[in-house]
Amino acid sequence: MLAVQVGPLKEEDDVDAAQWKPVRGSRVSEDVIHQIREAFFNGLQTGDWLGTETELAERFGVSRITIRDAVRTLEARGIVDVKVGARGGLRIAASDPERFIDALAVQLHLMGVTFSEVIEAQCAIEPVAAAMAARQATAEQLEKVATAIAKSEEAVGDPKLFTEWSLQFHIAVAEASGNRALHAMLIALATMQKPKMSPRASEWRARRVLKVHQEIYAAIVAGDEDKARTLMDDHVRNVRKEHPEAPLL
Amino acid sequence: MLAVQVGPLKEEDDVDAAQWKPVRGSRVSEDVIHQIREAFFNGLQTGDWLGTETELAERFGVSRITIRDAVRTLEARGIVDVKVGARGGLRIAASDPERFIDALAVQLHLMGVTFSEVIEAQCAIEPVAAAMAARQATAEQLEKVATAIAKSEEAVGDPKLFTEWSLQFHIAVAEASGNRALHAMLIALATMQKPKMSPRASEWRARRVLKVHQEIYAAIVAGDEDKARTLMDDHVRNVRKEHPEAPLL
DNA sequence: GAAAATTTGTTCGTATGTATC
């Protein structure tokens, strides 16, 4: 059927072709997007002013509608923020994990990735994060972990609230790893499964979980990497076994 | 405001006020985006037809420009594909890691995440992926790993090509973990650092790396989880130490 | 291979809602 395929040949074999960057698309708005994107990665900071739509239209020599196409795309990618009214216009956006979470969710949905795979991925990463936290957590980061534990302790009788603070504990540990890339990915994974969680922990189960959390925290504070990793590994493994459908704490 | 479009307020019923999704924005196009997004997560598949811009404009009772705003956003999020010409229009997109990679890159840039953090995250995840691969890799997945090794063996004299196939080895191991969430994230991390890598491995260094890759492969084939994890852990640790600026192999 | 039909890409003009001063 497709004897001849003229155009964007995607050679999977040629590894050098991977360098290949599509600077030029069939749309004018893609040029605009590309240029602003380049400027972004070349040092623009949150809050930096980019101009109004009309200004940009003049500067790029295109109509306002074309600029709008570009703006909507840049906005969806989390690069710019748009405000109406006087002193409105385009500015470089602030970081927003939501963008990243959404992108991950969309792609995993398209790939047909299962719920349990997301959990499994989280379970794989968390012990490593715990070990990293034990190695290098700052006082401030430890404080956040401690807060999450304290709050969940107050909420042992409220399954929903307890689950929420348990989740915060895990995210705080990831943050304490000191690696923001890891942290961002764990937030994405945890957030994705949150809507599917049904908190049904009984109080004694909550207390048991709380105890493990406290032990993990102690290991991190003590700087015991192996212990932190092992405890977290057992923890997520158990949780997964006990709650095959809602395995996050 | 438009009295016409008051309908689609979707109450996420009940208790979960924390689930709290902003169904209602100040833009009409956000309503459209939200509805199509909901439909997407409720079972639309790659290739499914959504209609033309004009059709959608009629169906939603808005102008074509408003639909275009929505379309650009949905496209940027990787949800739809747009094609011009007869039988063109909107379709549900195929999965494209590129979207996810871009979103991660944008967010990490905004967060000011350093290059070494990205590498460190990768180094944290890979040993776990290797262990998982040892547990459950399929024949087809192992084949891909073997191919990457064979290709890199052929390229020991060509630093650039060798680096590329070494990277493919690592990605193939991640795929062999059987967890597509983990796989997707490692692709993103590896791709992000690729532009900054400077392949400068000498031939004997390449041969040494190759030997380790082969050992890891053997451990995976043998189903030896601990060995696979340990070998990979040592490997990434060494690589990071030897090439502090270009530490990926 | 050429012409026709379809559909997005792009432009201009205009009106309206909204935030700032």
Next chain:
DNA sequence: CGATACATACGAACAAATTTT
């Protein structure tokens, strides 16, 4: 409160790309 600045939204039209005839 009024004036100003700006994005949001509508309508009509033509250009360019792609498939079908």
